[in-house]
Amino acid sequence: MDLIEQYKELTEKCYPAPPKSFFSEIKSIVQKYPHRLEHIMEEDKMIGGCFVLELGKNIYGISGVVIDPKYQGKGYGKKLMEKIHKEDRGIFILKCNQNIKEFYLKIGYKVIKQKGGKNYMVYINNSEVIDF
Numbered sequence: 001m002d003l004i005e006q007y008k009e010l011t012e013k014c015y016p017a018p019p020k021s022f023f024s025e026i027k028s029i030v031q032k033y034p035h036r037l038e039h040i041m042e043e044d045k046m047i048g049g050c051f052v053l054e055l056g057k058n059i060y061g062i063s064g065v066v067i068d069p070k071y072q073g074k075g076y077g078k079k080l081m082e083k084i085h086k087e088d089r090g091i092f093i094l095k096c097n098q099n100i101k102e103f104y105l106k107i108g109y110k111v112i113k114q115k116g117g118k119n120y121m122v123y124i125n126n127s128e129v130i131d132f
């Protein structure tokens with residue numbers, strides 16, 4: 001099974017459709033940008049994943065973060081985000097629901113805006129990209 005198929009299966013464990021397919025929503029978002037699928041494997045199975053979008057030079061969007069429910073609360077979400085922050089340096093932005101905000105705060109993200117029940121969050125791991 002290819003990585004996208006594995007990711008799709010993962011999203012279905014976290015968000016069983018109907019009413020709507022989380023995977024198709026994420027797929028239509030990420031297709032607008034150059035992107036990569038970051039993931040975590042355990043015993044040859046994808047247990048966590050998300051998309052990293054290249055929104056601009058040193059500006060990244062994080063979308064569709066999912067950890068297999070069986071593995072949640074064991075540090076894998078944090079590990080996934082740390083993997084991304086190690087690989088890319090710059091400014092990361094994401095949008096999340098109120099119930100997940102705390103997870104991203106723990107990783108170092110800051111809320112910059114709240115609107116319609118959503119939190120808009122930012123993380124900077126290389127301030128030199130703001131060199132003007």
Ligand SMILES: CC(C)(COP(=O)(O)OP(=O)(O)OC[C@H]1O[C@@H](n2cnc3c(N)ncnc32)[C@H](O)[C@@H]1OP(=O)(O)O)[C@@H](O)C(=O)NCCC(=O)NCCS
Binds near residue numbers: 064067096103
């Ligand atoms: C949200 C999610 C990605 C977190 O991954 P995880 O592997 O369960 O989180 P971790 O075990 O790495 O947790 C890291 C820290 O964040 C905290 N945390 C994790 N989820 C949290 C939540 N929903 N609310 C508050 N704190 C949370 C943990 O307690 C832990 O704190 P600690 O370092 O003080 O021990 C995962 O639970 C998930 O996939 N949820 C369903 C899908 C989803 O909502 N995705 C987010 C889309 S924006």
